[in-house]
Amino acid sequence: MNPAEAGDLLACAALDPALGGLLFLDAGGRTLDRYAASLATAMTVAGEPRPAVVHLDSASSEEELWPHWAVAFRGGALFARAAGRLSEAPDAPPPVIVVPDLARVGSAVLRAAVATLGADVVHVERHGISERWRPAARWVVGCARRDVPMLSPHLLDRFPIRCAGPYRGEPEVRAVDPAARQARPRTPPAVVEMIARTMPAPASTRRCLALARTARALARLRHGQTVREADVVRAAELFGLSPARPASAPPAVEPAPPARLPAAASLGEPPSVVDGPDELAELPASSEAQPARPADLEPARRYPEDDEEAVPQPYALRWGTPGPAGSRITGTIIGHDPAGSARDLAVVPTLLRALRRSRLRRNAGPLRLARDDLRQNRREQRSRRLLVLVVDHSCRRDWDCTPGLAEHLRWAYDQAAAVSIIELGHRGTAHDLRPEHYRARTVIDPRLPAAFDREPGGATPLAAGLDQAAQELRRSMHRGWAAVDVARLVVVTDGRGNVPLAASASGRVTGPVARQGIDDALAIAAVIARLQRVEARVVAPDLQQYPTLPAELAKAMGGRLTVVADPADLP
Amino acid sequence: MIDILPYPLIVDQDELCEALEVGYVARLGVLATGQRGTAKSTTIRAFSMMAFGDLPVTLPMGVTDDRVLGGLSVDALLGPEPVEKWQPGLLEKASATGMLYIDEVNLLEDHIVNLVLDTAASGIVTFPRDNADRPPTQIQFALVGSMNPDEGPLRPQLLDRFSLVVGVEGRGDREARAKILHNLLEYELHRDDPASPYMQVLHRENAAKRKQLEEARKRYRSVTVPDDAVAACARIAEEFHLVGHRGEMVMLRAARAAAARAKRRQVTVEDVRKVAKPALVHRRPNVDSGSPRPWGNDEEKRLTAAVGGER
Numbered sequence: 001m002n003p004a005e006a007g008d009l010l011a012c013a014a015l016d017p018a019l020g021g022l023l024f025l026d027a028g029g030r031t032l033d034r035y036a037a038s039l040a041t042a043m044t045v046a047g048e049p050r051p052a053v054v055h056l057d058s059a060s061s062e063e064e065l066w067p068h069w070a071v072a073f074r075g076g077a078l079f080a081r082a083a084g085r086l087s088e089a090p091d092a093p094p095p096v097i098v099v100p101d102l103a104r105v106g107s108a109v110l111r112a113a114v115a116t117l118g119a120d121v122v123h124v125e126r127h128g129i130s131e132r133w134r135p136a137a138r139w140v141v142g143c144a145r146r147d148v149p150m151l152s153p154h155l156l157d158r159f160p161i162r163c164a165g166p167y168r169g170e171p172e173v174r175a176v177d178p179a180a181r182q183a184r185p186r187t188p189p190a191v192v193e194m195i196a197r198t199m200p201a202p203a204s205t206r207r208c209l210a211l212a213r214t215a216r217a218l219a220r221l222r223h224g225q226t227v228r229e230a231d232v233v234r235a236a237e238l239f240g241l242s243p244a245r246p247a248s249a250p251p252a253v254e255p256a257p258p259a260r261l262p263a264a265a266s267l268g269e270p271p272s273v274v275d276g277p278d279e280l281a282e283l284p285a286s287s288e289a290q291p292a293r294p295a296d297l298e299p300a301r302r303y304p305e306d307d308e309e310a311v312p313q314p315y316a317l318r319w320g321t322p323g324p325a326g327s328r329i330t331g332t333i334i335g336h337d338p339a340g341s342a343r344d345l346a347v348v349p350t351l352l353r354a355l356r357r358s359r360l361r362r363n364a365g366p367l368r369l370a371r372d373d374l375r376q377n378r379r380e381q382r383s384r385r386l387l388v389l390v391v392d393h394s395c396r397r398d399w400d401c402t403p404g405l406a407e408h409l410r411w412a413y414d415q416a417a418a419v420s421i422i423e424l425g426h427r428g429t430a431h432d433l434r435p436e437h438y439r440a441r442t443v444i445d446p447r448l449p450a451a452f453d454r455e456p457g458g459a460t461p462l463a464a465g466l467d468q469a470a471q472e473l474r475r476s477m478h479r480g481w482a483a484v485d486v487a488r489l490v491v492v493t494d495g496r497g498n499v500p501l502a503a504s505a506s507g508r509v510t511g512p513v514a515r516q517g518i519d520d521a522l523a524i525a526a527v528i529a530r531l532q533r534v535e536a537r538v539v540a541p542d543l544q545q546y547p548t549l550p551a552e553l554a555k556a557m558g559g560r561l562t563v564v565a566d567p568a569d570l571p
Numbered sequence: 572m573i574d575i576l577p578y579p580l581i582v583d584q585d586e587l588c589e590a591l592e593v594g595y596v597a598r599l600g601v602l603a604t605g606q607r608g609t610a611k612s613t614t615i616r617a618f619s620m621m622a623f624g625d626l627p628v629t630l631p632m633g634v635t636d637d638r639v640l641g642g643l644s645v646d647a648l649l650g651p652e653p654v655e656k657w658q659p660g661l662l663e664k665a666s667a668t669g670m671l672y673i674d675e676v677n678l679l680e681d682h683i684v685n686l687v688l689d690t691a692a693s694g695i696v697t698f699p700r701d702n703a704d705r706p707p708t709q710i711q712f713a714l715v716g717s718m719n720p721d722e723g724p725l726r727p728q729l730l731d732r733f734s735l736v737v738g739v740e741g742r743g744d745r746e747a748r749a750k751i752l753h754n755l756l757e758y759e760l761h762r763d764d765p766a767s768p769y770m771q772v773l774h775r776e777n778a779a780k781r782k783q784l785e786e787a788r789k790r791y792r793s794v795t796v797p798d799d800a801v802a803a804c805a806r807i808a809e810e811f812h813l814v815g816h817r818g819e820m821v822m823l824r825a826a827r828a829a830a831a832r833a834k835r836r837q838v839t840v841e842d843v844r845k846v847a848k849p850a851l852v853h854r855r856p857n858v859d860s861g862s863p864r865p866w867g868n869d870e871e872k873r874l875t876a877a878v879g880g881e882r
Contacts, residue, residue: 204608
């Protein structure tokens with residue numbers, strides 16, 4: 001990106017808050033700081049304060065990002081409403097947010113980006129504070145190109161503008177004068193159509209809108225009344241795209257003001273363009289030409305998440321990257337205790353205590369807090385381990401699988417792990433083709449022994465059982481505060497699934513199933529293998545028929561196989 | 572003032588708009604699930620602005636339980652004359668308007684989901700906090716949500732609380748894109764001037780739509796359901812192996828709303844057919860993953876057969 005391109009892009013972002021998500025590929029911290037400072041300069045309105053530049057990192061918590069109650073020492077200690085780092089006030093310019101590495105930032109920041117960027121409105125409802133505003137903050141974000149495919153596409157869509165290095169020189173910051181801020185250029189239908197053709201499918205609507213808004217911002221910068229094809233060509237260059245050829249119709253020209261006359265019918269139809277003074281004469285001839293595209297401007301390189309090979313980390317916005325140990329206050333509030341420190345104070349209980357004391361002493365006026373008034377939140381401590389147990393009863397017959405399970409049950413006991421049990425293939429099941437699923441808070445739940453003492457049935461919906469296990473693992477491991485740190489999946493089976501996944505879903509078997517049930521189970525096992533922080537195990541009987549199936553399943557799950565021989569078979 | 576793209580300018584969202592309108596008439600909840608950038612939130616907010624004249628009461632990511640259920644106002648306790656003043660929670664506020672919107676519903680914390688589920692199931696909100704001496708309050712609201720399934724599934728219990736589910740897909744063709752761009756750019760050109768003819772037209776169109784829906788709401792109670800429509804519902808439920816009866820009830824209520832919307836006094840079998848997909852797409856057995864399975868040609872054939880009475 002050369003200084004002129006950087007200058008244009010930053011000026012466009014300064015003019016239009018909807019262009020607030022700028023992702024710089026392979027940019028270092030100093031480069032980001034430079035660009036953020038230039039953007040703040042471009043956003044500054046003469047005679048008004050300069051926008052604040054706010055740095056967010058992996059330690060940024062939800063509490064500090066959003067408005068909150070802070071302890072303020074004024075005479076006696078009082079709580080005061082404090083702005084969050086992402087707060088925006090009507091009487092202050094919106095901030096420039098800098099995130100040095102999007103791939104290594106905490107989930108609080110990722111969630112904030114999704115809630116804020118490109119949103120019509122931001123709602124904050126936390127600890128008695130209820131606020132909403134139209135977000136206008138600009139985000140200057142860095143990320144290594146190789147890390148982009150691993151990020152959530154949902155998150156990346158918030159950053160339609162991608163800047164690619166090398167980042168040469170200082171950005172040539174363009175003056176955003178009052179006339180540019182006031183300008184409201186119209187985008188003629190032919191230009192709209194050209195924009196729609198320029199953005200290659202299947203790009204999201206947000207990217208298309210960003211291109212249109214960039215072209216419009218370029219028109220505003222030159223005080224134009226109409227967005228011209230040349231603006232689209234320049235915007236496409238900045239996005240690293242090949243601009244589409246202009247429509248065969250005569251080039252759009254400025255409408256004679258005031259030619260804005262939409263009627264009911266026009267809401268669905270593009271308005272007609274009114275002839276007016278021809279500004280095209282001012283255009284340098286080269287602007288209309290198709291510019292040669294530098295090699296590093298290919299869209300695939302700017303949007304690596306579009307690549308079919310891209311495998312994003314699942315549910316990153318639930319899970320994200322945790323901050324440093326101890327930096328997060330987690331767990332549901334279940335009460336309050338006397339405070340030992342000023343950390344995680346319970347605001348209302350503290351104030352109520354102060355109020356009661358104040359009434360007893362017949363004090364008038366605002367509350368003053370004493371040390372004894374301070375209360376701290378008591379939070380639920382949840383197990384952060386999970387055992388998912390899939391028990392295929394159809395393989396058990398007279399075989400006792402418990403020797404193979406003992407180490408896992410002991411692990412669950414030691415770790416106070418929650419247990420999720422999926423049973424299939426037993427005679428007493430409500431539906432032969434579907435597994436049964438229930439959860440227990442601990443491994444000493446009385447339902448657990450019964451799960452190892454059932455009569456085998458005929459059908460083995462192993463694929464559906466593994467599918468439920470996969471869903472359970474995702475659900476448990478990626479849910480914000482309740483996230484499980486480590487999960488262990490133990491599958492007791494001989495691998496001989498004879499119910500295809502589709503049959504479990506529809507509740508009917510149509511036609512011969514052949515190997516479909518086994519193949520479906522292996523396919524889902526491969527999905528499980530991609531889940532992070534999951535230890536997979538297969539516990540299988542020592543069989544003469546199809547002895548390789550359990551090993552195939554364990555291999556597909558990326559796990560370990562334990563074969564437990566029946567004592568009756570031992571020499 | 573927070574402005575939202577007006578409802579008449581929403582493009583390419585026919586199924587979601589229809590579900591929201593049917594939901595408004597029959598007071599049913601709606602979940603919009605779809606990929607990024609398909610204007611799910613914008614459509615729901617635009618609908619709320621049209622129908623209620625304001626943004627929906629919104630339960631955002633990171634909400635705390637005191638804001639869901641209500642609690643003592645911190646501002647009042649910190650005032651010059653401290654008093655214990657109740658600050659209503661979002662559930663109570665939503666009951667006043669009739670709609671609670673949860674953006675990114677699949678990113679909501681578990682304990683908040685539990686609070687919403689308890690209240691939605693019982694229709695009563697209790698206030699077990701801040702020593703509050705408040706009786707349990709009856710509340711009623713339609714739960715409206717949006718989510719990107721890429722970010723994970725919903726708990727089945729919560730999914731079941733959404734009466735209608737719409738899978739939102741952007742068409743992505745050039746014509747649709749051009750129209751979206753055109754509408755948005757034109758709107759942004761005029762939005763600062765509410766007196767402009769352009770904005771006035773939108774205002775009138777919104778008002779006309781609101782009037783239509785209000786009339787449909789009034790008509791809804793008197794819409795009758797003939798035996799053939801009831802039988803069609805039962806056949807569909809049987810064909811899709813529905814668990815429980817919520818699916819049939821939702822189908823019937825949505826079909827009545829569809830008839831009321833079309834200014835009719837009686838439900839037709841075609842009304843039932845039209846609402847079957849959003850009412851059932853998430854109620855088919857083994858949707859335990861929390862993301863509705865796609866509704867394809869096979870489902871359409873089964874639906875047609877069930878509606879027509881073919882077995």
